[in-house]
Amino acid sequence: MTTITLRGRKVVGGVSEGEALVTSETISGWGGIDPRTGKVVETHHELCGVSFKDKILVFPGAKGSSGWSQYFHLARLAGTAPKAILYNRTTTKVALGAVVMRVPALTDFDRDPLSIIENGDWVRVDADQGIVEITKKDS
Amino acid sequence: MKLTDAERGMLDGAEGAAVQKAMDLLVRYGEALGAERLVETNNVCGTFVAAGPMIREYASKGNDAIFSEFNLDSSEQVTMPSVKAYTCHLIMGIDSEHPEMRQLSEDAARVQSEGERFFGAKGVNMLSTCTPYQVGNVPVMGEHCAWMESSAVIYCNSVLGARTNTEGRESTGAASITGRIPYFGLHIPENRFASHLVDVKIAVDDMMDWGLLGYAIGEMVEEDIPVFRGLASQPSLIKLKHFGAAAASSGGVEMYHIPGVTPETKSEEGALGGKPPRQTWVYGPKEQRAAYEKLNSTAKSAEVDFIMLGCPHNSIEQVWQVARLLEGRRISPNTSLWVFTPRALKEIADRSGYTDVIKAAGGHVLSDTCPAISRIMPKGTKVVATDSAKQAHYLPAITGVQAWFGSVADCVEAAIEGRWTGGLR
Incomplete structure (x- = not known):
């Protein structure tokens, strides 16, 4: 079984693992997700109707309303937050969202996680050490 | 992160539990x-009252519990002190003076009015609008804001030159009681240059033109800063308000440069910081058409039930325009027309007679909220025009x-006829 290791910068510490949910499209919080279900609801989004609950969410970054953090905050309180998040582009929206979601979070990777991690891969995130271990689903 | 002695004191609890949680x-x-330090701010616009x-x-x-969880991310309940920075409240859950909205959510009206009193007493000014810059909070160039x-953010950075x-x-919430915010991103002068050039090949003049340009460029540049070439007609507050709101919806645009219009933009080269653009986009008829079609992609039925005007909240000039379009006419019994403007401007609309004209035509003037925030629309709404x-x-x-x-x-024609006959002309 092959594992691929990525290194990144700690955003929020902690260790977590789970199945990857990957999108190449930026995500809206307010107006983009339903915190009660953990589903993406933005009409044009490739993940529309898909839930990130208990997934390792891998995405380019945040877009849209300043309600981003509040909506992912509500997702934490509703128990629908992802288990960890990995993203490429630091903005205030996604960084504050990661902080209030209180899940392990990493960014600034040595290689682009979007080109390595695929839906269904098993991903272990050690944010304290800045390490992501990916086990490919077909390996 | 490097903290000053005062900030270290706040973190150590010298100013009480709430300020300690805020600094944490x-x-x-x-x-x-990845910020190195905090910066002082004395201009905060946030959301405090429980809405949604x-x-x-x-x-x-209780409101201390709301403040602790949602404004400080503190699981432990603390008592909110008076604010330290000048703080304004943005848009809220409902318009409690609008009978239909009040009736739909009596409980929400009570929670909101209790929240207004609680946070108002702590020093949060109840502007209750998404457009604080239309009702007196107009930061000056270079001012650090949170x-x-x-x-409002894209307007503050681009049109006002505040940061x-x-x-x-x-x-x-944390900024309001500490007077601090991370020194990051657009607070730092070298991050305020444009990285993308948008070459506009068609006339952008009326409100719809500006909205479509904003929606198109949000998709193009996402979170990056564009500078525009070829925008010949002079925009106004309402056009740039509409334009920025669109760009911040389809993308995450927080700042743009228009040479000769935005205060930090002396020239295209200056906006780009003397560097070549990382990417150049063209905005022509094809791009405008694509933005229009994307915005209308959910619309299938021409039978319109609800017409929503005033997002971001209308200026008094816009309320007057709606009143002029409705003067002496009557909307269809099958439609509802809601026009949103800040509460302070509603007072001016009332005094100027515009509210009466809109009411006489069968419409309503509302404040404090919008359908997207409140999730309240007239009963049975299936098709909206906006x-x-x-x-x-x-x-x-x-x-x-x-x-x-x-x-x-x-939109006004749709309210009168009950049918959508608009289009990209």
Whole structure:
């Protein structure tokens, strides 16, 4: 079984693992997700109707309303937050969202996680050490 | 992160438990950003009053509990002190003076009015609008702000030349009682240059033109800063308000440069900081058409039930325009028409007679909220028409309705005829 290791910068510490949910499209919080279900609801989004609950969410970054953090905050309180998040582009929206979601979070990777991690891969995130271990689903 | 002695004192609890929690959040947030320090701010626009169905569930625990969880990210309940920085409240859950809205949510009206009194007494000014810059909070060039509301942030940075990132509910809460926010992103002068060039090949003149340009470029540049070439006609507050709101909906644009218009933009080269653009985009008829079609992609039925005007909240000039279009006419019995403007401007609309004209035509003038925030529309609404790219973008996702986007004149015609006959002309 092959594992691929990525290194990144700690955003929020902690260790977590789970199945990857990957999108190449930026995500809206307010107006983009339903915190009660953990589903993406933005009409044009490739993940529309898909839930990130208990997934390792891998995405380019945040877009849209300043309600981003509040909506992912509500997702934490509703128990629908992802288990960890990995993203490429630091903005205030996604960084504050990661902080209030209180899940392990990493960014600034040595290689682009979007080109390595695929839906269904098993991903272990050690944010304290800045390490992501990916086990490919077909390996 | 490097903290000053005063900030270290706040973190150590010298100013009480709430300020300690606030500084703890700012440090966690600053480190998540990779910021080196905090910056002082005396201009905060945030959201405090419990609004929206999910947060209202926590309202029974009281406003200190709401403030602790949602404004400080503190699981432990602390007592909110008076604010340290000048702080304004943005848009809220409902318009409690509008009978239909009040009737639909008596409980929300009570929670909101209790919240207004609680946070008002702590020093949060109840502007209750997404457009604080229309009702007296007009930061000056270079001022460090901590603002939420993506459409206000892009206006603050671009049109006013003040400095803010897109803050959230928790960070503005922490900023209000500490007077600090991470020194990151658009607070730093070298991050305010453009990286993308948008070459505009068609005339951008009326409100709809500006909305479509905003919606198109948000998709193009996402979170990056564009500078525009070829915008010949002079924009106004209302056009740039509409334009910025659209760009901040389809993308995450927080700042743009228009040479000769935005105060930090002497020239295209200056906006780019003397560097070549990382990417150049062309905006022509094809791009405009694509933005129009995307905004109208959820609309299937021409039978319109609800016409929503005023997102971001209308200026008094816009309320007057709606009144002129409606003068002596009557909307269809099958439609409802809601026009949103800040409460302070509603007072002027009332005194100027515009509210009466709109009412006589069968419409309503509302304040404090919008359908996307309140999730309240007239009963049975299936098809909406709006002059707001932002509302047309969000309402179908949030409420499942169909949305038509067009000019204010097209929207008023739809209210009168009950049918959508607008289009890209």
